[in-house]
Amino acid sequence: MPTEIxxxxxxxxxxxxxxxxAIPVEQGYLxxxxxxxxxxxxxxxxxTLTVKKGRGLTRQEFEIDISTDDFDLLWPATEGARVTxxxxxxxxxxxxxxxxxxxAAQLAGxxxxxxxxxxxxxxxxxxxPAWFGTEVTEDVRYSNSVLVTxxxxxxxx
Amino acid sequence: MPTEIxxxxxxxxxxxxxxxxAIPVEQGYLxxxxxxxxxxxxxxxxxTLTVKKGRGLTRQEFEIDISTDDFDLLWPATEGARVTxxxxxxxxxxxxxxxxxxxAAQLAGxxxxxxxxxxxxxxxxxxxPAWFGTEVTEDVRYSNSVLVTxxxxxxxx
Numbered sequence: 001m002p003t004e005i006x007x008x009x010x011x012x013x014x015x016x017x018x019x020x021x022a023i024p025v026e027q028g029y030l031x032x033x034x035x036x037x038x039x040x041x042x043x044x045x046x047x048t049l050t051v052k053k054g055r056g057l058t059r060q061e062f063e064i065d066i067s068t069d070d071f072d073l074l075w076p077a078t079e080g081a082r083v084t085x086x087x088x089x090x091x092x093x094x095x096x097x098x099x100x101x102x103x104a105a106q107l108a109g110x111x112x113x114x115x116x117x118x119x120x121x122x123x124x125x126x127x128x129p130a131w132f133g134t135e136v137t138e139d140v141r142y143s144n145s146v147l148v149t150x151x152x153x154x155x156x157x
Numbered sequence: 158m159p160t161e162i163x164x165x166x167x168x169x170x171x172x173x174x175x176x177x178x179a180i181p182v183e184q185g186y187l188x189x190x191x192x193x194x195x196x197x198x199x200x201x202x203x204x205t206l207t208v209k210k211g212r213g214l215t216r217q218e219f220e221i222d223i224s225t226d227d228f229d230l231l232w233p234a235t236e237g238a239r240v241t242x243x244x245x246x247x248x249x250x251x252x253x254x255x256x257x258x259x260x261a262a263q264l265a266g267x268x269x270x271x272x273x274x275x276x277x278x279x280x281x282x283x284x285x286p287a288w289f290g291t292e293v294t295e296d297v298r299y300s301n302s303v304l305v306t307x308x309x310x311x312x313x314x
Contacts, residue, residue, distance in 0.1 A: 001233060030208045030219075033190040038208075049206070051187045051195075051234045062187075062234045064227040076158060077208045077219045 004052070004061040004116065005123050008142060010133030011113040015090075017100050022086035025101070028078025029145055037145045040066065040074050043087065047071040052145075056138045057123060081148050083107065092129060103147075110152045112142065161209070161218040161273065162280050165299060167290030168270040172247075174257050179243035182258070185235025186302055194302045197223070197231050200244065204228040209302075213295045214280060238305050240264065249286060260304075267309045269299065 027041040036053045047068055053060040066074075085107070088100040096115055103110040113132055117123040128135070136142035141153045184198040193210045204225055210217040223231075242264070245257040253272055260267040270289055274280040285292070293299035298310045 031188045031190050031193045031195050031210075033188050036188045038188050038195040051231065053188075053234065060234065062231050064223065064230060066221065066223075070221040073221060074208065074219050077210065077217065 001060050002062060003058055005058050005118070005120055006114050006116050007057065007123055007126060007128075007135065007137045008112060008114045009128060009135050009137075010142075011100055011111040012131065012133065013102065013109075013111050015100065015111075015113075015131045017088050017090040017098075020088040020090050020100075022088050022102065025083075025085050025087050027083050027085075027144070028075060029081040029148060030074060030077050032081065032145050039145070040071055040078065042071060049074075055140060055143070058120060081145075083144055083148050094126075096126075103152075107147055107152055110147070112136070158217050159219060161216050162214060162275070162277055163216075163271050163273050164214065164280055164283060164285075164292065164294045165269060165271045166285060166292050166294075167299075168257055168268040169288065169290065170259070170266075170268050172257065172268070172270075172288045174245050174247040174255075177245040177247050177257075179245050179259065182240075182242050182244050184240050184301070185232060186238040186305060187231060187234050189238065189302050196302070197228055197235065199228060206231075212297060212300070215277060238302075240301055240305050251283075253283075260309075264304055264309055267304070269293070 023044045025041060025043040027039055030038040030040065035055050039050050039052070041048050041050065047066045049064050049066050051062040084104040085101045090098045090100050092098055099114045101112050101114070115126060117126065140146055141150065180201045182198060182200040184196055187195040187197065192212050196207050196209070198205050198207065204223045206221050206223050208219040241261040242258045247255045247257050249255055256271045258269050272283060274283065297303055298307065
């Protein structure tokens with residue numbers, strides 16, 4: 001099973017990444033269930049369909065590329081469950097890349113940063129830079145698939 | 158929104174279709190939620206990914222073709238939620254086509270027949286042939302996405 005091992009944190013809007021190019025991302029959820037979802041995403045000319053299963057640090061992830069036409073055909077099925085954001089790929093001093101997502105539309109004001117790892121041990125040993133905010137890896141409220149309808153957690157505003 | 162208008166019935170194993178060629182169908186559910194799912198299907202050389210939303214007579218349906226490689230990549234994500242059946246396209250005397258599904262594996266013994274319509278009015282006016290069994294259009298227990306884990310309804314055995 002393909003796994004994704006990822007730690008997630010909140011981030012400040014003025015972190016050390018404002019000069020990194022921001023890639024527009026539009027994504028929508030086809031179906032969301034307890035701890036599983038199927039999502040389509042348009043980002044920098046690429047269109048993908050992704051199945052994610054599980055919660056927290058380690059999840060199963062299955063992803064295929066789809067055509068623009070197929071993306072357009074499926075997009076109406078995501079009505080009411082869409083996220084608009086920009087993504088910045090920010091190099092960290094340890095050689096890793098952080099993905100900084102700045103949300104727009106109904107989630108405007110929310111900024112999050114994610115870092116992927118090859119193993120859970122690597123993930124545990126990672127020391128986040130000082131500009132990273134609160135860790136929310138295990139906080140289901142910060143999953144994009146929950147944020148999309150529940151909105152930004154009240155304690156974070 | 159693309160809609161699917163369909164009436165469903167149980168059927169006898171020895172209905173007037175046993176000489177119609179049976180096409181093997183394998184399908185698996187990527188994610189199932191309350192009244193919505195995403196499914197992949199392999200049938201007669203074609204591979205499709207389908208999003209269905211809603212229940213009963215009229216549902217929303219969004220379908221794309223996917224490659225064999227993409228089907229194979231996504232298939233592990235359907236573990237525990239797979240249906241094996243054969244499908245027969247059976248001409249009816251009114252010119253319509255009935256889809257007769259004979260289930261295998263954990264659903265062996267179950268046979269169902271579906272007929273699609275262009276409008277709800279047409280669907281209501283349809284008089285099922287005498288060999289059709291009980292209508293189960295509104296009986297959620299007979300949805301493939303429920304059958305796959307709940308098994309054949311006890312009252313039908």
